Amino acid sequence: MSTTLGKNIKDLRTSLNMTLADVAEKTGVSRQTIQRYESGVISNIPAQRLQALASALGTTPDYLMGLSQFKTKEEMTKYFDDKFLTPELVEEANRPDGQVVGYVPGLSDKEEKDIQKKLDNILNQLDNETGLMFDGEVVDDETKEKLRISLEMVMRGAKKEAKEKFTPKKYKK
Numbered sequence: 001m002s003t004t005l006g007k008n009i010k011d012l013r014t015s016l017n018m019t020l021a022d023v024a025e026k027t028g029v030s031r032q033t034i035q036r037y038e039s040g041v042i043s044n045i046p047a048q049r050l051q052a053l054a055s056a057l058g059t060t061p062d063y064l065m066g067l068s069q070f071k072t073k074e075e076m077t078k079y080f081d082d083k084f085l086t087p088e089l090v091e092e093a094n095r096p097d098g099q100v101v102g103y104v105p106g107l108s109d110k111e112e113k114d115i116q117k118k119l120d121n122i123l124n125q126l127d128n129e130t131g132l133m134f135d136g137e138v139v140d141d142e143t144k145e146k147l148r149i150s151l152e153m154v155m156r157g158a159k160k161e162a163k164e165k166f167t168p169k170k171y172k173k
Contacts, residue, residue, distance in 0.1 A: 004066035005045070010038040012057040012064075012071075026056035073137070107159060115155050123148060 013023055013034075020038075024031040029049065036042040037053070045053070047061075054061045060076075062068035070076035107115075123144075139147070 005043060005064055006038045006040040008064050008066060009034070009053065009057070012059060013038075016057065018057075023053070023056050027052040107156065107163070111159055111163075115152070115159060119148070119152055119155060122151060 020031040020034045023034050037045060050061045050064065054064055059071045060068060060073060063071050
């Protein structure tokens with residue numbers, strides 16, 4: 001991983017026409033330290049310094065370490081919004097009749113309540129942690145809402161699939 005990390009640091013730095021001194025100044029470390037990161041001599045970079053490097057280079061720590069294909073959080077958000085936030089889903093989410101987003105016909109009231117209870121429990125646990133983080137940043141309310149909608153839809157789909165799969169034929173209508 002250290003060669004990927006060093007290569008990504010160097011590639012980004014050169015693509016931004018930044019010198020070692022520029023990056024060093026923005027991160028608060030010496031020029032030699034940045035050079036050692038790039039060459040792979042130092043591969044165990046503390047998290048705070050990695051975050052500072054990512055900020056200086058306009059990217060994320062995950063990208064620097066080779067864990068993500070997306071250079072920026074915005075690039076990743078756009079990719080997933082374009083891929084999964086279809087116009088149909090947006091229309092479904094904004095229904096004037098107040099119908100629950102991702103409603104799956106065939107679930108009983110008890111199953112609906114179970115899903116809501118589990119969803120509330122999961123979201124409360126996430127909120128009660130030291131802070132829900134993504135790419136080293138605290139998650140904003142809009143992202144939390146997208147997460148809630150996604151979790152709810154997945155839970156409903158899984159519940160319906162399990163119901164279809166595990167209900168004996170004699171009880172199916």
